[in-house]
Amino acid sequence: xxxxxxxxxxxxxxxxxxxxxxxxxxxxxxxxxxxxxxxxxxxxxxxxxxxxxxxxxxxxxxxxxxxxxxxxxxxxxxxxxxxxxxxxxxxxxxxxxxxxxxxxxxxxxxxxxxxxxxxxxxxxxxxxxxxxxxxxxxxxxxxxxxxxxxxxxxxxxxxxxxxxxxxxxxxxxxxxxxxxxxxxxxxxxxxxxxxxxxxxxxxxxxxxxxxxxxxxxxxxxxxxxxxxxxxxxxxxxxxxxxxxxxxxxxxxxxxxxxxxxxxxxxxxxxxxxxxxxxxxxxxxxxxxxxxxxxxxxxxxxxxxxxxxxxxxxxxxxxxxxxxxxxxxxxxxxxxxxxxxxxxxxxxxxxxxxxxxxxxxxxxxxxxxxxxxxxxxxxxxxxxxxxxxxxxxxxxxxxxxxxxxxxxxxxxxxxxxxxxxxxxxxxxxxxxxxxxxxxxxxxxxxxxxxxxxxxxxxxxxxxxxxxxxxxxxxxxxxxxxxxx
Amino acid sequence: xxxxxxxxxxxxxxxxxxxxxxxxxxxxxxxxxxxxxxxxxxxxxxxxxxxxxxxxxxxxxxxxxxxxxxxxxxxxxxxxxxxxxxxxxxxxxxxxxxxxxxxxxxxxxxxxxxxxxxxxxxxxxxxxxxxxxxxxxxxxxxxxxxxxxxxxxxxxxxxxxxxxxxxxxxxxxxxxxxxxxxxxxxxxxxxxxxxxxxxxxxxxx
Numbered sequence: 020x021x022x023x024x025x026x027x028x029x030x031x032x033x034x035x036x037x038x039x040x041x042x043x044x045x046x047x048x049x050x051x052x053x054x055x056x057x058x059x060x061x062x063x064x065x066x067x068x069x070x071x072x073x074x075x076x077x078x079x080x081x082x083x084x085x086x087x088x089x090x091x092x093x094x095x096x097x098x099x100x101x102x103x104x105x106x107x108x109x110x111x112x113x114x115x116x117x118x119x120x121x122x123x124x125x126x127x128x129x130x131x132x133x134x135x136x137x138x139x140x141x142x143x144x145x146x147x148x149x150x151x152x153x154x155x156x157x158x159x160x161x162x163x164x165x166x167x168x169x170x171x172x173x174x175x176x177x178x179x180x181x182x183x184x185x186x187x188x189x190x191x192x193x194x195x196x197x198x199x200x201x202x203x204x205x206x207x208x209x210x211x212x213x214x215x216x217x218x219x220x221x222x223x224x225x226x227x228x229x230x231x232x233x234x235x236x237x238x239x240x241x242x243x244x245x246x247x248x249x250x251x252x253x254x255x256x257x258x259x260x261x262x263x264x265x266x267x268x269x270x271x272x273x274x275x276x277x278x279x280x281x282x283x284x285x286x287x288x289x290x291x292x293x294x295x296x297x298x299x300x301x302x303x304x305x306x307x308x309x310x311x312x313x314x315x316x317x318x319x320x321x322x323x324x325x326x327x328x329x330x331x332x333x334x335x336x337x338x339x340x341x342x343x344x345x346x347x348x349x350x351x352x353x354x355x356x357x358x359x360x361x362x363x364x365x366x367x368x369x370x371x372x373x374x375x376x377x378x379x380x381x382x383x384x385x386x387x388x389x390x391x392x393x394x395x396x397x398x399x400x401x402x403x404x405x406x407x408x409x410x411x412x413x414x415x416x417x418x419x420x421x422x423x424x425x426x427x428x429x430x431x432x433x434x435x436x437x438x439x440x441x442x443x444x445x446x447x448x449x450x451x452x453x454x455x456x457x458x459x460x461x462x463x464x465x466x467x468x469x470x471x472x473x474x475x476x477x478x479x480x481x482x483x484x485x486x487x488x489x490x491x492x493x494x495x496x497x498x499x500x501x502x
Numbered sequence: 503x504x505x506x507x508x509x510x511x512x513x514x515x516x517x518x519x520x521x522x523x524x525x526x527x528x529x530x531x532x533x534x535x536x537x538x539x540x541x542x543x544x545x546x547x548x549x550x551x552x553x554x555x556x557x558x559x560x561x562x563x564x565x566x567x568x569x570x571x572x573x574x575x576x577x578x579x580x581x582x583x584x585x586x587x588x589x590x591x592x593x594x595x596x597x598x599x600x601x602x603x604x605x606x607x608x609x610x611x612x613x614x615x616x617x618x619x620x621x622x623x624x625x626x627x628x629x630x631x632x633x634x635x636x637x638x639x640x641x642x643x644x645x646x647x648x649x650x651x652x653x654x655x656x657x658x659x660x661x662x663x664x665x666x667x668x669x670x671x672x673x674x675x676x677x678x679x680x681x682x683x684x685x686x687x688x689x690x691x692x693x694x695x696x697x698x699x700x701x702x703x704x705x706x707x
Contacts, residue, residue, distance in 0.1 A: 185635065187631075188634075189630050189634035190628065190631045193626065193627035193631070194627050337615055337617055338608070338615035338617070378523070396699050400685045403681075407674075407675070416699060416702035418705065419603065420596075421702065425603065426680075429606065429672045429673050429674055
């Protein structure tokens, strides 16, 4: 058995190598820089689960694969000088997001950590050591062996086994997917954005995912690893900062982004890392976007000749257009209004009313015919009756997946969460306007206007395409197409 | 100290009144089964609940009685095992809230208008994956605090109705999966003497 090298030399069979490996190989085929990787196919998963352990052949293939990574990068696995670390990832033919396991930084030993510390500083070494230990023990269920190759075997076996985890099995049962498919295991060289001043990590959107304008937007975090961006622990810099510090890398990145967008024919959300002045792309996917951006991007891609008219229309949901047509705070009024609280948007829409601090007060005021905004530190189940009667809900704590956020969306009440501990006392008894989509609470009752005007050029073009008379008819027309 | 059957159903109903805000005979049955209506009337007669148009609500005396019964239950349970179980609760709690959010909001933050059947099916599949982890955990929790056994039944009932009626995922006005979970979370916080605000700061509420 040979490891399947993801070097882009041939097109691979997605069923055999899984989605993750297929995507890595595809990026290599586009000539883009991706950390080198190889895969053991889903067939190996099936035999491993059958035998209860990796076969001698699979072990050999891992050995050959790691030698390949070493020679491509000029690093040594377990070595005392420029050591190689690898990630061990799952990947089934059909994506099962978050259902299976991944182990990072495999190859972490006393020797390699000492080498890291010497070459890149104690902080980097500590960081790698802690992250490795935590994830390895969680996924493999045992302390890591000292030998790096033994670590790799244990990690690969555990990732294969995660195909049969209760989570993954329940997921497949619901989708009527067979248990026989199996996951591939992809072993990929780790790259580090925290090595030195010429290192960092970031994300790039090929177009603005909020406004839909055709301008790339990104975040850059010098001297950091990818997880630091995702966790939100640190505030990243705008991409311009990368253009100033490493203009060649910035240009290379924008060029790669363009190629990715052209290949996917959609806006891409690209994760990248720069390791000691060398650009690596880690992942690309179609970008999440606001409703307005979805509309503007689909229409401009048709104008640019990237999409046909029917393809552009197929990219839109009735909800996208509906959101553009929903009432919003008058921008002129908002520009001069005082912002009394800011938090995370939890449920879109605008609500205006008198702020009350408890569900019972909300009910009393609402019974008297008043519009109320319920503002509480967090919500308990017994606050639900107050949320029902409120025009909007504001909380001090919790994020956009908190219970309060979930319940507000279910009740379709504009809601802003996580405004910060202690803002509440000031607000009670005042009139406010809550913009749930923007996550902003304004002082006073602001004027509310429809968001997109009837002569919005993008919506006008859409009405022509769909043969309807006004933008207001677009959501229904799109709904008919979807059926 | 163990509770008699009578005081434990009384506790279940008073706590039900607190969690639901208003208790109708139907919601009373959710907590204590067939004897719901009779018990509701008895507690109203004792001045612990007060009848109203939308259902019965706790009186100040009812709140006091509830606090004292919860205190007894908390002592009987002992925090040791529960603390460990609550640590395990974190994972499915987090997962469930993410799944419900995905049900309500499409990637990018737009409201899910449920026009994409494939997307919806995928999300509902993730609910079952959460339940596969949650169900055995809730049973172990109920082994420590018998009153909480109703949550196993209520979660399973919500799940069973989900495909036919999507309100049973998160609508707070029916005994939906998220609403039952939210109430279980509140009960666990109470039993452990934890404060929801502190828990929210830690990202768990």
